[in-house]
Amino acid sequence: MNAADVNLYLVGFMGTGKTTIGRAVAHRLGFHLLDSDHEIERQRGRSVAEIFAREGEPAFRRLERAFVETGHPAVRTVVACGGGLVVQPGMLDLLRAKGVVVCLHASLDTILERTSRHRNRPLLNVEDPSARIRALYAEREPVYKQAGTVVLTDSRPLGDIVAHVIRVWRREAADFARGRAG
Numbered sequence: 375m376n377a378a379d380v381n382l383y384l385v386g387f388m389g390t391g392k393t394t395i396g397r398a399v400a401h402r403l404g405f406h407l408l409d410s411d412h413e414i415e416r417q418r419g420r421s422v423a424e425i426f427a428r429e430g431e432p433a434f435r436r437l438e439r440a441f442v443e444t445g446h447p448a449v450r451t452v453v454a455c456g457g458g459l460v461v462q463p464g465m466l467d468l469l470r471a472k473g474v475v476v477c478l479h480a481s482l483d484t485i486l487e488r489t490s491r492h493r494n495r496p497l498l499n500v501e502d503p504s505a506r507i508r509a510l511y512a513e514r515e516p517v518y519k520q521a522g523t524v525v526l527t528d529s530r531p532l533g534d535i536v537a538h539v540i541r542v543w544r545r546e547a548a549d550f551a552r553g554r555a556g
Contacts, residue, residue: 380547381473389488475522
């Protein structure tokens with residue numbers, strides 16, 4: 375496999391900028407951008423919130439796994455992964471087998487501020503979304519920190535973050551391609 379074709383998987387907590395940064399990175403690389411949540415919504419014909427409400431979180435997690443296993447191109451794609459995707463057992467290894475994984479990270483304060491602007495997050499449809507975010511963040515943070523190179527998105531210009539992600543991807547894509555060749 376050519377290093378220039380290796381997929382990039384952006385993981386991290388909700389509100390860390392995976393879709394926004396993914397869109398900019400994909401544009402710079404000439405790759406396609408796929409957002410796992412949006413693709414699942416498109417395939418199912420309903421929103422993530424509706425899937426959670428009608429079928430439950432375990433059903434949604436199965437849809438995420440199917441998307442990662444077979445639901446996207448194997449090359450030249452940036453995938454903005456839903457916040458809970460990489461936390462599921464075995465998913466990190468599956469992503470690593472398919473490409474480079476970069477974890478976007480932001481402070482809890484930044485995440486609280488960013489997610490307060492959006493009401494379409496089913497895990498936050500609770501009485502106290504702030505408490506829910508704090509609990510999920512504490513639960514998921516250890517997994518995110520081992521998921522891949524961590525890139526901070528707090529208080530940084532988009533261009534700086536995008537350049538950092540591309541540098542990491544180039545370095546790690548070369549290693550990934552060498553591993554595939556050997």
